[in-house]
């Protein structure tokens with residue numbers, strides 16, 4: 040089975056080869072797959088992509104015509120894949136349903152604590168030789184209410200850490216989990232917005248929650264709320280977040296994801312290529328932005344490549360892939 044692995048770094052190549060079964064034949068490229076360079080997939084049975092490879096309706100058709108049968112994403116999220124278009128042309132698809140959720144949860148709590156202790160502002164001040172305490176008084180988690188939107192595998196780990204610090208944790212999810220009920224309280228999204236000092240987003244991006252953080256929902260939140268997005272850029276209207284930061288309705292924001300990030304992610308770009316609103320957010324000392332790196336730990340990368348290899352092996356054996364996305368009603 041011939042497989043092309045896109046967006047492959049040196050580290051990825053080493054790990055793919057470490058887990059490679061003899062029956063799989065790999066070709067690596069550092070390129071991000073796009074409509075324009077689809078020819079790179081010609082002759083392949085399967086391709087492995089990352090979240091910056093956007094599988095459009097057009098690309099799904101082109102890949103199918105070239106003989107590709109399966110598209111595997113090396114990520115939990117699969118909103119970059121048009122599953123409907125893939126199903127229509129007869130392509131199969133799989134994701135990595137689980138890899139170290141702790142990687143993203145630990146990142147999230149780190150960012151929350153950095154913002155609550157005003158670390159970006161402190162570092163800027165000290166860099167300028169200002170060693171005073173002006174403007175850097177922090178807040179303690181045990182005195183705060185932490186709202187978590189989307190409490191699946193990652194959300195659960197974040198909730199455990201936040202509860203461990205003694206914070207009161209409120210949760211909104213479309214379904215409930217007994218383990219979480221013992222350490223946190225399920226509430227409606229309206230209650231969560233109204234009562235939380237820190238709101239963390241760990242839910243998937245779906246049509247129904249696109250821009251769920253916008254000027255109307257921000258207006259319902261506490262004055263001085265801290266917002267954190269570790270899930271997908273499309274969950275927030277960043278123009279509205281920026282406006283609310285300017286008037287201090289939001290006291291601080293941390294995000295690992297940004298809408299349209301696929302245009303610049305993993306590249307060195309000119310400042311003119313950075314979206315205007317992102318540049319404005321980056322100029323603020325109460326904002327932390329990281330370039331979709333919450334997942335990036337030693338344990339998580341190895342997990343992702345191990346699971347992707349298992350997915351490829353299922354396809355190669357002609358058995359139902361354990362992480363199949365197409366035709367699985369639960370996904």
Ligand code: NAD
Pocket residue numbers: 115116136140143188189190191192193194211212213214241242243244245248269270271295296331332333334335
């Ligand atoms: P998961 O499927 O285990 O959990 C998602 C949870 O969200 C589920 O409990 C689900 O019921 C809930 N949910 C679904 N729709 C919802 C809605 N409209 N409102 C509230 N909750 C809703 O997934 P996970 O492994 O915890 O990952 C969550 C998301 O994190 C992924 O979809 C992905 O977008 C993002 N992610 C980001 C990174 C990163 O590096 N920044 C890495 C991995 C995952």
